[in-house]
Amino acid sequence: MQALRLYAGPRARQHIAQHGLRPQDVGVVPAAAGGPKGLILGPLDRFLFGEWLPQSTQPVHLVGASIGAWRMATACLDDPMAAFERLERDYIAQHYELPPGQRRLTAQQISDGFAHRLRLFYGGRIGEVLRHPRYRLHIVTSRGRLLLRREGFLRTPVGYLGAFAANALHRKALGAWLERVVFSSVPPGSGGVSALPFSTLDFRTRQVPMFEDNFMDALQASCSIPFVLRPVKGIAGAPPGTYWDGGLTDYHLHLHYKPPAASPIVLYPHFQQAVVPGWLDKAWKGRHRSSTALDGMLVLAPDPDWVRTLPDGRLPDRSDFTRYGQDLPARMKAWGTAASAARQLADEFAQWLEQPDLSRIEPL
Numbered sequence: 457m458q459a460l461r462l463y464a465g466p467r468a469r470q471h472i473a474q475h476g477l478r479p480q481d482v483g484v485v486p487a488a489a490g491g492p493k494g495l496i497l498g499p500l501d502r503f504l505f506g507e508w509l510p511q512s513t514q515p516v517h518l519v520g521a522s523i524g525a526w527r528m529a530t531a532c533l534d535d536p537m538a539a540f541e542r543l544e545r546d547y548i549a550q551h552y553e554l555p556p557g558q559r560r561l562t563a564q565q566i567s568d569g570f571a572h573r574l575r576l577f578y579g580g581r582i583g584e585v586l587r588h589p590r591y592r593l594h595i596v597t598s599r600g601r602l603l604l605r606r607e608g609f610l611r612t613p614v615g616y617l618g619a620f621a622a623n624a625l626h627r628k629a630l631g632a633w634l635e636r637v638v639f640s641s642v643p644p645g646s647g648g649v650s651a652l653p654f655s656t657l658d659f660r661t662r663q664v665p666m667f668e669d670n671f672m673d674a675l676q677a678s679c680s681i682p683f684v685l686r687p688v689k690g691i692a693g694a695p696p697g698t699y700w701d702g703g704l705t706d707y708h709l710h711l712h713y714k715p716p717a718a719s720p721i722v723l724y725p726h727f728q729q730a731v732v733p734g735w736l737d738k739a740w741k742g743r744h745r746s747s748t749a750l751d752g753m754l755v756l757a758p759d760p761d762w763v764r765t766l767p768d769g770r771l772p773d774r775s776d777f778t779r780y781g782q783d784l785p786a787r788m789k790a791w792g793t794a795a796s797a798a799r800q801l802a803d804e805f806a807q808w809l810e811q812p813d814l815s816r817i818e819p820l
Contacts, residue, residue, distance in 0.1 A: 459758055459759055459762040460800070460808070461729070461818065462757075462817045463755040463817070464754045464820055466751055468754045469817055471721060471752075472721075472814065476812045480512040480513070481719055481721045482512075482516055483715030484517045485519070485724070486524070486708075486709040487521070488523075488707065488726055488727070489707050490524070491522070492776060493727045494524065494547075495548065495798070496795070496798045496801070497527070497726075497798070497801075498543070499795075499799040499801060499803075500725040500798070501725065502537050504723075505537075513590070515591070515592055517591075517594060518532070518592065518593050519653065519654070519711070520593075520678070520702075521702030521703045524702075525595040525675055525678040525679065525702060526675065527540075527543070528591075529595070529675060532586075532641075546577065547791075548788050549788060570685060574672055582668045582672070585641070586641045592640065594641075594652065595640075595675060596678060597637045597638075598702055598704040599635050599695065599700075600634060600699075601632060601633055601635060602618065604616070604619065605698065607698055615633065627659070628658070630734065631660035635705070636661040637663075639663075639670065639694070640666055642665050653713060655712035662695065664695075667692075670694065674691060674694075674699075677699035678701065680701050681701045682700055685701075707733065707735040709731070710731045710747070712749040721752060723754055724754065724756065725756045727758065727771055728757055730745075731755070731820075732744050755820055758771075758801060762800075766793070767793050776790070776791070
Protein backbone atom coordinates (compact mmCIF):
# COMPACT_ATOMS: atom_id res chain seq x y z
CA MET A 457 0.00 0.00 0.00
CA GLN A 458 1.27 3.47 -0.89
CA ALA A 459 1.56 5.72 2.14
CA LEU A 460 2.16 9.10 0.51
CA ARG A 461 -0.24 11.32 -1.39
CA LEU A 462 0.69 14.58 -3.08
CA TYR A 463 -1.66 17.55 -3.50
CA ALA A 464 -0.75 20.71 -5.38
CA GLY A 465 -2.15 24.11 -6.19
CA PRO A 466 -2.29 24.98 -9.92
CA ARG A 467 0.84 27.14 -9.91
CA ALA A 468 2.88 24.51 -8.08
CA ARG A 469 1.68 21.80 -10.45
CA GLN A 470 2.62 23.88 -13.48
CA HIS A 471 6.10 24.51 -12.10
CA ILE A 472 6.65 20.81 -11.41
CA ALA A 473 5.42 19.91 -14.89
CA GLN A 474 8.05 22.21 -16.40
CA HIS A 475 10.98 21.71 -14.03
CA GLY A 476 10.30 18.76 -11.77
CA LEU A 477 10.94 19.54 -8.12
CA ARG A 478 14.44 20.60 -7.09
CA PRO A 479 15.73 21.70 -3.68
CA GLN A 480 16.35 25.22 -5.02
CA ASP A 481 12.65 25.51 -5.94
CA VAL A 482 11.53 25.62 -2.31
CA GLY A 483 11.07 29.06 -0.76
CA VAL A 484 8.74 28.32 2.17
CA VAL A 485 8.13 25.33 4.45
CA PRO A 486 5.05 25.61 6.73
CA ALA A 487 4.56 23.37 9.77
CA ALA A 488 1.09 22.95 11.28
CA ALA A 489 -0.15 22.82 14.83
CA GLY A 490 -1.64 19.46 15.76
CA GLY A 491 0.26 18.07 18.74
CA PRO A 492 1.23 14.39 18.47
CA LYS A 493 0.04 14.24 14.83
CA GLY A 494 3.35 15.93 14.01
CA LEU A 495 5.17 12.70 14.93
CA ILE A 496 4.08 11.24 11.62
CA LEU A 497 6.21 13.86 9.84
CA GLY A 498 9.49 13.10 11.59
CA PRO A 499 10.99 10.95 8.82
CA LEU A 500 10.01 13.53 6.18
CA ASP A 501 11.62 16.26 8.30
CA ARG A 502 14.83 14.28 8.57
CA PHE A 503 14.95 13.67 4.84
CA LEU A 504 14.10 17.23 3.83
CA PHE A 505 16.38 19.07 6.25
CA GLY A 506 19.07 16.44 6.65
CA GLU A 507 19.53 15.30 3.05
CA TRP A 508 17.55 17.13 0.37
CA LEU A 509 17.41 20.86 1.11
CA PRO A 510 21.15 21.01 1.99
CA GLN A 511 21.79 20.35 -1.72
CA SER A 512 20.71 23.96 -2.43
CA THR A 513 21.83 27.37 -1.15
CA GLN A 514 18.77 29.70 -1.29
CA PRO A 515 17.16 31.18 1.84
CA VAL A 516 14.10 29.23 2.99
CA HIS A 517 11.37 30.62 5.25
CA LEU A 518 10.21 28.17 7.94
CA VAL A 519 6.79 29.06 9.38
CA GLY A 520 5.50 27.08 12.34
CA ALA A 521 2.74 27.10 14.95
CA SER A 522 2.66 24.97 18.11
CA ILE A 523 4.37 21.60 17.46
CA GLY A 524 5.15 22.94 13.98
CA ALA A 525 7.16 25.78 15.55
CA TRP A 526 9.12 23.22 17.60
CA ARG A 527 9.81 21.21 14.44
CA MET A 528 10.96 24.22 12.41
CA ALA A 529 13.20 25.48 15.22
CA THR A 530 14.72 21.99 15.33
CA ALA A 531 15.42 22.19 11.59
CA CYS A 532 17.68 25.19 12.29
CA LEU A 533 20.01 23.30 14.64
CA ASP A 534 23.49 22.43 13.39
CA ASP A 535 22.83 18.68 13.05
CA PRO A 536 19.14 18.49 12.09
CA MET A 537 19.12 14.72 11.57
CA ALA A 538 20.23 14.04 15.15
CA ALA A 539 18.03 16.87 16.46
CA PHE A 540 14.89 15.50 14.81
CA GLU A 541 15.66 12.02 16.11
CA ARG A 542 15.94 13.44 19.62
CA LEU A 543 12.74 15.45 19.19
CA GLU A 544 10.89 12.27 18.25
CA ARG A 545 12.32 10.32 21.19
CA ASP A 546 11.66 13.10 23.69
CA TYR A 547 8.14 13.78 22.46
CA ILE A 548 7.15 10.12 22.57
CA ALA A 549 8.63 9.69 26.05
CA GLN A 550 7.16 12.86 27.59
CA HIS A 551 5.29 12.09 30.77
CA TYR A 552 3.81 14.18 33.54
CA GLU A 553 3.72 12.23 36.80
CA LEU A 554 0.51 12.72 38.73
CA PRO A 555 1.27 13.78 42.33
CA PRO A 556 -0.20 11.54 45.06
CA GLY A 557 -3.79 12.43 45.86
CA GLN A 558 -4.19 14.62 42.77
CA ARG A 559 -6.71 13.53 40.13
CA ARG A 560 -5.39 15.65 37.28
CA LEU A 561 -2.48 17.94 36.54
CA THR A 562 -2.95 21.67 36.67
CA ALA A 563 -2.17 23.92 33.71
CA GLN A 564 0.68 25.41 35.76
CA GLN A 565 2.24 21.99 36.36
CA ILE A 566 2.07 21.14 32.66
CA SER A 567 3.48 24.53 31.69
CA ASP A 568 6.38 24.15 34.14
CA GLY A 569 7.14 20.67 32.84
CA PHE A 570 7.01 21.79 29.22
CA ALA A 571 9.29 24.79 29.91
CA HIS A 572 11.78 22.41 31.53
CA ARG A 573 11.75 20.17 28.45
CA LEU A 574 12.37 23.11 26.14
CA ARG A 575 15.33 24.21 28.28
CA LEU A 576 16.79 20.72 28.12
CA PHE A 577 16.32 20.58 24.36
CA TYR A 578 17.54 24.06 23.33
CA GLY A 579 19.68 25.06 26.31
CA GLY A 580 22.99 26.50 25.05
CA ARG A 581 21.88 26.07 21.42
CA ILE A 582 19.52 28.98 20.79
CA GLY A 583 22.28 30.74 18.86
CA GLU A 584 22.37 27.84 16.39
CA VAL A 585 18.66 28.30 15.71
CA LEU A 586 18.68 32.06 15.29
CA ARG A 587 21.93 32.37 13.32
CA HIS A 588 21.24 29.73 10.69
CA PRO A 589 22.78 31.02 7.45
CA ARG A 590 19.83 29.98 5.25
CA TYR A 591 16.71 29.36 7.26
CA ARG A 592 14.47 32.25 8.31
CA LEU A 593 12.41 31.04 11.27
CA HIS A 594 8.93 32.48 11.95
CA ILE A 595 7.11 31.32 15.11
CA VAL A 596 3.37 32.05 15.15
CA THR A 597 1.61 32.91 18.42
CA SER A 598 -1.85 34.23 19.33
CA ARG A 599 -2.01 37.34 21.53
CA GLY A 600 -5.16 37.83 23.59
CA ARG A 601 -7.28 40.95 23.24
CA LEU A 602 -10.43 42.22 25.06
CA LEU A 603 -11.20 39.72 27.85
CA LEU A 604 -8.30 37.53 26.69
CA ARG A 605 -5.73 40.24 27.43
CA ARG A 606 -5.41 38.64 30.85
CA GLU A 607 -5.98 35.15 32.13
CA GLY A 608 -8.73 34.56 34.69
CA PHE A 609 -11.00 31.87 36.11
CA LEU A 610 -14.05 33.43 34.42
CA ARG A 611 -12.64 35.82 31.85
CA THR A 612 -10.70 33.13 29.96
CA PRO A 613 -13.65 30.79 29.21
CA VAL A 614 -15.98 33.75 28.56
CA GLY A 615 -13.33 35.30 26.32
CA TYR A 616 -12.95 32.14 24.28
CA LEU A 617 -16.73 31.84 24.00
CA GLY A 618 -16.69 35.36 22.53
CA ALA A 619 -13.83 34.41 20.20
CA PHE A 620 -15.73 31.34 19.03
CA ALA A 621 -18.87 33.36 18.34
CA ALA A 622 -16.92 36.06 16.47
CA ASN A 623 -15.12 33.46 14.38
CA ALA A 624 -18.42 31.77 13.55
CA LEU A 625 -19.60 35.04 11.99
CA HIS A 626 -16.39 35.65 10.05
CA ARG A 627 -12.81 34.53 10.51
CA LYS A 628 -11.54 38.09 10.33
CA ALA A 629 -13.80 39.00 13.28
CA LEU A 630 -11.69 36.68 15.43
CA GLY A 631 -9.01 39.39 15.25
CA ALA A 632 -10.95 41.42 17.80
CA TRP A 633 -10.20 38.68 20.37
CA LEU A 634 -6.89 37.23 19.19
CA GLU A 635 -4.19 38.69 16.98
CA ARG A 636 -1.45 36.87 15.14
CA VAL A 637 1.99 37.76 16.48
CA VAL A 638 4.92 36.30 14.54
CA PHE A 639 8.37 36.12 16.12
CA SER A 640 10.97 36.15 13.33
CA SER A 641 14.69 35.44 13.44
CA VAL A 642 17.10 38.14 12.31
CA PRO A 643 19.37 36.88 9.48
CA PRO A 644 23.08 37.20 10.28
CA GLY A 645 24.44 40.59 9.18
CA SER A 646 21.02 41.86 8.08
CA GLY A 647 20.30 44.27 10.91
CA GLY A 648 16.61 43.41 10.94
CA VAL A 649 13.96 40.73 10.48
CA SER A 650 13.13 39.31 7.09
CA ALA A 651 9.81 40.30 5.60
CA LEU A 652 7.13 37.72 6.31
CA PRO A 653 6.72 35.24 3.44
CA PHE A 654 2.96 35.78 3.42
CA SER A 655 0.49 38.64 3.21
CA THR A 656 -1.05 39.88 6.47
CA LEU A 657 -4.16 41.48 4.98
CA ASP A 658 -6.23 38.43 5.92
CA PHE A 659 -5.90 38.85 9.69
CA ARG A 660 -4.69 41.28 12.35
CA THR A 661 -0.90 40.65 12.53
CA ARG A 662 2.26 41.92 14.23
CA GLN A 663 5.86 40.87 13.67
CA VAL A 664 8.47 40.87 16.45
CA PRO A 665 12.23 40.29 16.09
CA MET A 666 13.34 37.08 17.79
CA PHE A 667 16.50 37.01 19.87
CA GLU A 668 17.97 34.77 22.55
CA ASP A 669 16.05 36.62 25.29
CA ASN A 670 12.60 35.90 23.82
CA PHE A 671 13.05 32.71 21.76
CA MET A 672 12.12 30.29 24.55
CA ASP A 673 9.07 32.30 25.61
CA ALA A 674 7.90 32.65 22.00
CA LEU A 675 8.22 28.90 21.42
CA GLN A 676 6.42 28.02 24.66
CA ALA A 677 3.66 30.52 23.85
CA SER A 678 3.16 28.98 20.41
CA CYS A 679 2.52 25.63 22.12
CA SER A 680 0.35 26.93 25.00
CA ILE A 681 -3.05 25.32 24.43
CA PRO A 682 -5.77 27.17 26.38
CA PHE A 683 -6.96 25.36 29.53
CA VAL A 684 -4.12 22.81 29.15
CA LEU A 685 -1.14 25.14 29.60
CA ARG A 686 -0.89 28.66 31.00
CA PRO A 687 -0.41 31.50 28.52
CA VAL A 688 2.98 33.21 28.42
CA LYS A 689 3.23 36.80 29.62
CA GLY A 690 5.85 39.51 29.41
CA ILE A 691 7.73 38.32 26.33
CA ALA A 692 10.78 40.52 25.79
CA GLY A 693 10.42 42.97 22.90
CA ALA A 694 6.76 42.03 22.28
CA PRO A 695 3.57 43.98 22.96
CA PRO A 696 2.30 43.38 26.52
CA GLY A 697 -0.36 40.78 27.10
CA THR A 698 -0.99 37.04 27.18
CA TYR A 699 0.27 34.80 24.41
CA TRP A 700 -1.42 31.52 23.53
CA ASP A 701 -1.06 28.68 21.07
CA GLY A 702 -0.32 29.83 17.52
CA GLY A 703 -2.78 27.26 16.21
CA LEU A 704 -5.69 29.31 17.52
CA THR A 705 -5.23 31.88 14.76
CA ASP A 706 -3.33 29.66 12.31
CA TYR A 707 -4.02 25.98 12.88
CA HIS A 708 -2.70 24.75 9.53
CA LEU A 709 -1.21 28.02 8.29
CA HIS A 710 -3.67 28.69 5.46
CA LEU A 711 -1.83 31.89 4.56
CA HIS A 712 -1.49 34.03 1.43
CA TYR A 713 2.07 32.91 0.72
CA LYS A 714 4.56 35.10 -1.12
CA PRO A 715 7.59 32.91 -1.80
CA PRO A 716 10.61 34.37 -3.63
CA ALA A 717 10.26 34.34 -7.43
CA ALA A 718 13.37 32.18 -7.78
CA SER A 719 12.04 29.63 -5.26
CA PRO A 720 8.28 29.62 -5.83
CA ILE A 721 7.24 26.35 -4.17
CA VAL A 722 5.64 26.23 -0.72
CA LEU A 723 6.50 22.68 0.34
CA TYR A 724 4.18 21.49 3.07
CA PRO A 725 4.66 18.18 4.90
CA HIS A 726 1.24 17.83 6.50
CA PHE A 727 -0.78 15.11 8.18
CA GLN A 728 -3.88 15.54 5.97
CA GLN A 729 -5.01 17.13 2.71
CA ALA A 730 -7.10 19.97 4.16
CA VAL A 731 -5.34 23.16 5.24
CA VAL A 732 -7.66 24.50 7.95
CA PRO A 733 -7.20 28.24 8.71
CA GLY A 734 -7.62 28.39 12.51
CA TRP A 735 -8.27 25.94 15.34
CA LEU A 736 -11.75 27.40 15.82
CA ASP A 737 -12.48 26.64 12.15
CA LYS A 738 -12.36 22.87 12.68
CA ALA A 739 -16.15 22.78 12.90
CA TRP A 740 -16.64 24.89 9.77
CA LYS A 741 -16.01 22.41 6.96
CA GLY A 742 -16.59 25.07 4.30
CA ARG A 743 -13.40 26.78 5.46
CA HIS A 744 -11.34 23.63 4.90
CA ARG A 745 -11.31 24.00 1.13
CA SER A 746 -8.25 25.19 -0.73
CA SER A 747 -8.03 28.75 -2.06
CA THR A 748 -5.93 30.85 -4.38
CA ALA A 749 -3.70 31.61 -1.37
CA LEU A 750 -2.33 28.07 -1.72
CA ASP A 751 -1.76 28.06 -5.50
CA GLY A 752 1.99 27.60 -5.09
CA MET A 753 1.75 24.85 -2.45
CA LEU A 754 2.68 21.17 -2.68
CA VAL A 755 1.27 19.17 0.24
CA LEU A 756 2.83 15.85 1.26
CA ALA A 757 0.32 13.90 3.35
CA PRO A 758 -0.38 10.32 4.43
CA ASP A 759 -3.02 8.36 2.57
CA PRO A 760 -6.12 7.94 4.80
CA ASP A 761 -6.21 4.21 4.01
CA TRP A 762 -2.59 3.88 5.15
CA VAL A 763 -3.40 5.83 8.32
CA ARG A 764 -5.99 3.20 9.19
CA THR A 765 -3.18 0.61 9.39
CA LEU A 766 -1.53 2.50 12.27
CA PRO A 767 -2.15 1.67 15.95
CA ASP A 768 -5.74 2.53 16.91
CA GLY A 769 -6.43 3.08 13.18
CA ARG A 770 -5.50 6.77 13.29
CA LEU A 771 -2.67 9.25 13.75
CA PRO A 772 -1.25 9.86 17.23
CA ASP A 773 -3.46 12.39 18.96
CA ARG A 774 -3.49 14.59 22.07
CA SER A 775 -6.46 12.55 23.34
CA ASP A 776 -4.00 9.67 23.76
CA PHE A 777 -2.74 11.29 26.96
CA THR A 778 -6.19 10.59 28.42
CA ARG A 779 -6.75 7.36 26.50
CA TYR A 780 -3.59 5.74 27.86
CA GLY A 781 -3.53 7.67 31.14
CA GLN A 782 -0.52 6.71 33.26
CA ASP A 783 0.24 3.69 31.05
CA LEU A 784 3.32 5.29 29.53
CA PRO A 785 4.73 2.09 27.93
CA ALA A 786 1.49 1.49 26.00
CA ARG A 787 1.37 5.04 24.66
CA MET A 788 5.08 5.00 23.80
CA LYS A 789 4.61 1.73 21.93
CA ALA A 790 1.66 3.07 19.89
CA TRP A 791 3.37 6.36 19.05
CA GLY A 792 6.71 4.71 18.34
CA THR A 793 5.07 2.23 15.97
CA ALA A 794 3.36 5.06 14.07
CA ALA A 795 6.56 7.11 13.85
CA SER A 796 8.53 4.11 12.56
CA ALA A 797 5.87 3.31 9.97
CA ALA A 798 6.07 6.91 8.72
CA ARG A 799 9.52 6.20 7.27
CA GLN A 800 7.56 4.93 4.28
CA LEU A 801 6.39 8.51 3.63
CA ALA A 802 9.97 9.78 3.35
CA ASP A 803 11.08 6.81 1.25
CA GLU A 804 8.23 7.28 -1.22
CA PHE A 805 8.88 11.02 -1.53
CA ALA A 806 12.59 10.42 -2.16
CA GLN A 807 11.68 7.93 -4.89
CA TRP A 808 9.17 10.33 -6.44
CA LEU A 809 11.76 13.12 -6.57
CA GLU A 810 14.03 10.97 -8.71
CA GLN A 811 11.33 10.81 -11.39
CA PRO A 812 8.39 13.11 -10.58
CA ASP A 813 5.17 11.54 -11.80
CA LEU A 814 2.50 14.17 -12.46
CA SER A 815 -0.21 11.53 -12.35
CA ARG A 816 0.47 11.18 -8.60
CA ILE A 817 -0.33 14.85 -7.95
CA GLU A 818 -3.93 15.52 -7.00
CA PRO A 819 -5.62 18.94 -6.83
CA LEU A 820 -5.24 20.61 -3.46
